[in-house]
Amino acid sequence: TRESLDAWIPMWPLGGTASRTVGMVGAGNLPLVALHDLLCGYVAGHRVRFKASSDDPILTAEVLRRLKSLDSEADIEVVDRMNGVEALIATGGDQAVAHFDQYFATVPRILRGARTSAAVVPADATDAELDALSDDLFRYFGRGCRSVTHLALERGFDVQRLFASWMKWSRIAEHARYGSNYDYHRALFMLNREPFLENNWVVLREHETLKPPLSVVHTTWHDSTAAAESWLDAQSDQLQTVVGRGRTPFGQSQFPALWDYADGVDTPAFLVGLG
Missing domain, CATH: 3.40.605.10 (Aldehyde Dehydrogenase; Chain A, domain 1)
Incomplete structure (x- = not known):
């Protein structure tokens, strides 16, 4: 402007x-x-x-x-x-x-x-924060360095709340390339007997890697938001931004000044x- x-x-x-x-x-x-x-x-x-x-x-x-x-x-x-x-x-x-x-x-x-971006999700995250976070995750199919691809979760957070907040983005599964990636990685994880959660269009997987493949979101668990921030800060050379309270606001990762x-x-x- x-x-x-x-x-x-x-x-x-x-x-x-x-x-x-x-x-x-x-x-x-x-x-x-x-x-x-x-x-x-x-x-x-x-x-x-x-x-x-x-x-x-x-x-x-x-x-x-x-x-x-x-x-x-x-x-x-x-x-x-x-x-x-x-x-x-x-x-x-x-x-x-x-x-x-x-x-x-x-x-x-x-x-x-x-590079990629990550988010710190507190156990008491509000519905509004999670709704905004879904934009950070899926606005560009998870592509680009400012798309959030890793969630550092505070223990006590209910991951099912993520799936509820993501439903407004379910239409991206209709994109052939995205849908093919989802089908492939879901099948691969099943063949490898790796545990994961999914909602028919995105895979949620516990893994320390910050940049998962397209259609996959990685998570790690931390005892506190401070511990989560410290863990991410130690890998700042791989990150473009960190979304969270006191950081880049939820929903704003794709809107840098x-x-x-x-x-x-x-x-x-x-x-x-x-x-």
Whole structure:
């Protein structure tokens, strides 16, 4: 919003004014996932060369077209190759990030690998909190670094309340790819005789892994919310955000402010420092 932009721009650090050619590589797990990086590049006044994911070729290109219709001097182009870039911002899987780190070893870079998000669920969680939490879990099928995929539960919480709060999202099972993942992993866990709970469209499984496969939500039990938070904080390098009381509010994991920078890396400071 205009109000957010007016609050955000004064936060930018002062720095050089030289324009650099900055390459940006977008992930394809969510629509417009690279929009914040592109906005930062535009505000910084750099020449941006953007490589879109094959899974997100339309929306980002349309946003850039509209930006250029408002500012014909905006030097942002969609490219197929990162030739001649002086800095790089790239987001992708861990293997892709390792490749970028090696290939662009001589230029300043921000590289973001695979992360996920988790939530701390107190034993006395309200119905409203659980309803909002379901949005954090399923808004984008559980994809993307800000989707909650792991629930750190306080002992005494009734897990059946989760299934009741999730029913409004049951329609995602109608998506063929999601439904196939659910069928596959449910069958796999049954063959392996692994205990789990399910409601015909999502599997709830006790496991310490923070990032389960699509259609699966992992849980761990903790003696208190403080213990749950401590356990998650010890793995902060794998997490984008933690939802809970006193943390990112329930239902808000997918709505970061302009100054909530991915992986905690200050993108404006990086871009301004290039000049």
